[in-house]
Every structure is written in C-alpha cells, then in structure tokens.
C-alpha cells in the first residue's frame with residue numbers, strides 16, 4: 001500500500017495511542033537482535049492484549065505471517081511511518097519554570113525524533129537567559145523564528161495556559177502538549193494532548209486502595225492492627241516469552 005493511501009486510512013484513536021507502545025517494544029527487541037516476534041510475545045512486551053494487538057496492527061495493514069509472527073524491523077518502520085516519525089519534529093516549550101527546565105534538559109526527545117528548538121517565556125527576567133544551550137525568547141521572537149509546523153509544549157501555570165495556547169495557535173501551531181492542570185479550548189483542527197501525573201497517581205491510589213481492601217477482606221484472619229499484614233499491591237514480575245537476547 002502506498003504512503004498516500006496509508007495516510008488516508010482511518011485508524012481508531014485508541015489504536016493510535018497504543019502504536020507508541022508497540023514501537024518502543026519493537027525498538028527494544030530490535031536492539032537486542034530479535035528479528036521476528038510472535039503477536040503474543042509482542043503484546044506481552046508492549047503490555048497490551050494480543051487480540052487487541054492483532055486488531056490494532058490490522059488497521060496498518062500488518063497481519064504478520066501465520067505461525068511465524070511479525071518482522072521486527074519492518075513493523076517498526078511501518079509504525080514509525082504511520083506516526084509521522086520519518087522526519088524530525090520541532091518543539092517549542094512554553095513556560096520556562098521548573099518543569100520547562102527539566103523538559104529542556106531531557107535528552108530523550110531528540111532520540112525519538114523531536115528537537116526542542118525554542119524555549120519561550122513571558123517573564124523579562126527569564127527571557128534572554130540560556131537553558132540547556134538555548135536562549136529563552138518571547139512569543140514575538142518565536143513568531144519570527146519558528147516555521148509553520150511545530151509542536152508546542154505548555155508548561156505555564158494553569159491560569160496562563162489558555163493565553164499561551166491562544167498565542168501558539170495564532171502562530172499556526174496545530175499540536176499542543178499541555179502539562180498545565182487545566183482544560184484549554186482550541187479551534188477545530190488543533191490537537192491537544194494532556195499529561196497529568198497527579199491524575200495518574202490518583203488512578204494508582206484508587207487501585208492501591210481497591211487492592212488493599214480486597215487483601216484485607218480475603219485475609220480476614222490477619223488483624224488490621226496486628227502489624228503483620230504484608231505489603232500489598234506489588235506488581236507481578238513480567239517475563240518475556242522470547243527469552244534473553246543473545
């Protein structure tokens with residue numbers, strides 16, 4: 001199938017969200033010299049059910065070879081292409097406080113095809129300073145320097161996030177990763193993804209609490225205040241079925 005027709009193919013949002021998990025697992029397998037992988041082993045490596053994985057990959061037109069599995073290199077290529085990772089993306093971080101500093105200093109984006117090229121702030125005391133080898137600029141300079149297609153990472157306080165998003169959108173930004181704990185409104189055609197560690201912690205707390213409640217009720221012979229109950233909620237060690245790489 002041509003790249004153009006692949007680009008037109010509808011892929012469910014839930015599948016798109018899992019593609020990076022498959023890609024990470026495949027790259028790790030490839031780095032360890034694994035050339036072919038069964039759907040079961042790949043699903044385990046990615047932490048996804050194998051039936052879901054087969055369905056997801058069928059959206060890409062990848063069905064693997066029955067009884068053999070998926071070619072690790074080829075599938076990595078297909079997923080990378082589908083995710084648009086065959087060229088570098090330029091990223092602007094907006095809000096250069098604690099989080100902005102940490103994100104700017106993180107080297108892991110570049111190895112995955114995302115170059116942090118602009119650091120933006122509105123505070124005159126911050127503008128002009130150098131962070132991780134880049135000079136912090138304001139929106140006016142971003143407008144002069146940035147090409148059309150950039151991804152904006154919002155790391156402003158929540159009260160400033162909407163204004164910062166509006167300014168980014170006015171510059172033509174169509175992709176925003178929002179770290180601020182608030183909802184931002186954007187016009188049609190602009191994609192917003194949200195990262196919120198506090199929400200993830202709350203979900204973990206929910207499961208931790210459920211696990212503890214279940215443990216306590218099933219282990220009714222252990223007194224709650226005896227101090228003898230084991231720690232609970234530990235995750236089982238995951239084992240890969242393809243064994244260790246040579």
Ligand SMILES: NC(=O)c1ccc[n+]([C@@H]2O[C@H](COP(=O)([O-])OP(=O)(O)OC[C@H]3O[C@@H](n4cnc5c(N)ncnc54)[C@H](O)[C@@H]3O)[C@@H](O)[C@H]2O)c1
Pocket residue numbers: 094095096097098099100120121122123126155156157158160161163164178179180181195196197198
């Ligand atoms: N998603 C997460 O898991 C997560 C984790 C930590 C922090 N946060 C959030 O990230 C944001 C930043 O946190 P922080 O500790 O770095 O804050 P901070 O106060 O240290 O830094 C915020 C920076 O944004 C700048 N700023 C404010 N308004 C701006 C605007 N309109 N345009 C450009 N820059 C602007 C400020 O000058 C400052 O440099 C907060 O919203 C915080 O809640 C999210």
